[in-house]
Amino acid sequence: MMSSKQLALLSIPVLLLFYCNPKTLLTGVTHTSDVDSVLFYQQNPVADPFLDELHSNHGNSARLTTLLLPPPPPPPPDYREIQGFRIQLFAGTDSISALSVQNKVNNDTDDPVYLIHEGGLFKIQVGDYPYRIDADNMKLLLNSKGYDGAWVAKRMIHVPSDSSFVDSNMVIPPPPPPVSEQQPKPEAVTNQITDSTTAQPVQTKFKIQIMVTADELKAQQLQLDLENKFSIDTYYEQAGNIYKVFIGRFQTRADAEVLLKNVRENGYPDAWLVY
Amino acid sequence: MIRLNIFILMALILLAGCIPQIKEAALTPAPKIRVLLDSITKKDSIIFNNVYALKAEEADYEFGKNNRRIYIEPLEPGYRIYNENRIFKFTVNDGVIFKSKDDEGFFTFHGKRYKGDILISLIANKDLQIINRIDLEKYLESVVPAEMPSHKTGYYEALKSQAICARTYAVKKMDERRDRSFDVYDDHRDQVYGGLKAQTTLASNAVKETRGDVMMFDNKLADVFYHSTSGGILESAENVWPNYNQPYLKSRQDAIGQSFADENSPYFRWSDTLSINELDVIFNHQFNKSYLNQIVQDTTELIFEVHILKRTSSGRVAEMQVSFGDTTINLQGYEIRNFFAKPQRRSLPSTLFTIKSISDSLLVINGGGFGHGVGMSQYGALNMSEKGFKYYDILVNKYFIGTYLKKVY
Incomplete structure (x- = not known):
């Protein structure tokens, strides 16, 4: 029988051998895992909706749609053109001189200054004046600032496209006389209006002048012709020694211009709008 | 008493045999790997943090x-290397080694520090x-932490797996590219090589503990691939690279x-809208066509359609058709991503x-998932x-079943 001392001595190498696991050294089986074997071997595939969907017909196609719209029409210009007046300061074949004048006059007025190239000439024109009297005042002002050659040109001008804006912001003068380059003085215009013999409705702002004549009979005949042709209020007015034949009375320029176009297209191409 | 003494003697002999670590065996030197750091076409510089020698006859x-900084500048033809002194x-055929x-x-190049030699050609x-020509094990110490997180001790076994994968890959490339001027790129084209700054103690220990271990199959180095996340299903290698058809990469x-x-x-799961x-x-960037910005004369319906035409056995998309406006394209493989x-x-x-x-x-x-899905999922x-x-x-029991490990040095 071994003593307890011998047992103790024997147990030391046995424990050491167990710890060192000499079997592994001898057989070459070096690796064993201490994790649960269930982690290595799958009994059944792991169920997963996403992976299952990969092998179905779902999730294989997609379609997106959108509508392409044509671009909107360009916005209407914020102005429209009407008959009116500008002050012309320069006309010449030299664009550099025109630009020089434009720069100078830009410093002398807040009104719009236009550089226009027409008829082979570069022109510098100032302002958009529906009424002759305003144009004349501006001409005088420019004359006083050294623009001696300024003169009033009758032409198409720009006014805000909203006619009510024009109307509401303008000081409405009494109806002016027929416009012409030979009647520049505002005082004369006022006098002539005062001489007007035919009463007009207070609200009339625009009317279409067909003709000016010194022969009253001729004016009467034209008035009858116009009445028959257009069935619209026609009349003539005496201004000094002459008679002016008109058609229509309008509150707004737009309405007047509709008739103006109609009149011009039906036998009176020289008709014009007056205020 | 004699028997007892003999028994104790035998036990002591066995005990001595069980602790071979006491004597540190001389290590077989690891081979050196050539890592391409960059291909430069204009003047660049390298900073030496210690003494380096340019060997000449x-x-x-x-x-x-x-003067710690040297400049390297391509010429036509050849190149020159210089500093203030x-x-x-060098001519076209000259190669330079700084040891x-x-x-x-x-040394420091492009802000990263590296050990080892510098080859210039x-x-x-x-x-x-x-x-950068460097001892393979030192190289791996800068690759493993760049390829896998190494901030938790619980990742230690994974880092050892990564070290073996990286070593196997590198040894294989060294063999395949031995006639070329370098063995591996320093980025995702091969393995990300982060230089000295990338190294961590845990990753370095993982490399040291698996020193020389590579993965083998059929007495040859195994084809080793790894990726970030499989998403629950691994991909067969031949579905990604038709030339690879290994039984352990299914x-x-x-x-x-x-x-x-x-x-x-x-x-693991992600979503994108x-x-x-x-x-x-995307279309405009890739095909220089913008359908939404085209000007149409009339109201027109624009349709984008995508159809998955073919999936691999794992369910990954192998072929996809995309139609947008009047353009239809078929995409395959990485083009899809x-x-x-x-x-x-x-x-x-x-x-x-x-x-x-x-x-x-x-x-x-x-x-x-993230990546091609072949081989080991790092996560x-x-x-x-x-x-x-x-x-x-x-x-060998999870990701490359059928392979075995072998110590090659």
């Missing part, structure tokens, strides 16, 4: 004592290659028991996805490591 020229001109005077020497009289579920190995990965406007930007690239991410994380539209103008891509390995798996189980 007549003498060794030392650098790094006073010296200038050397460190001691093992602790390192001109390729095709155009690209001046800056190559599609199967990537699970531990009854749960997926990398379900803790942030890329693309509007028709973003798809138009690249097609959906957005400014905030380079490409789709993977081709493991489904698609659907949730409105007329929104496309939803529900996906899983799966990390999870297994934390659960107590040993590195050899992660490799």
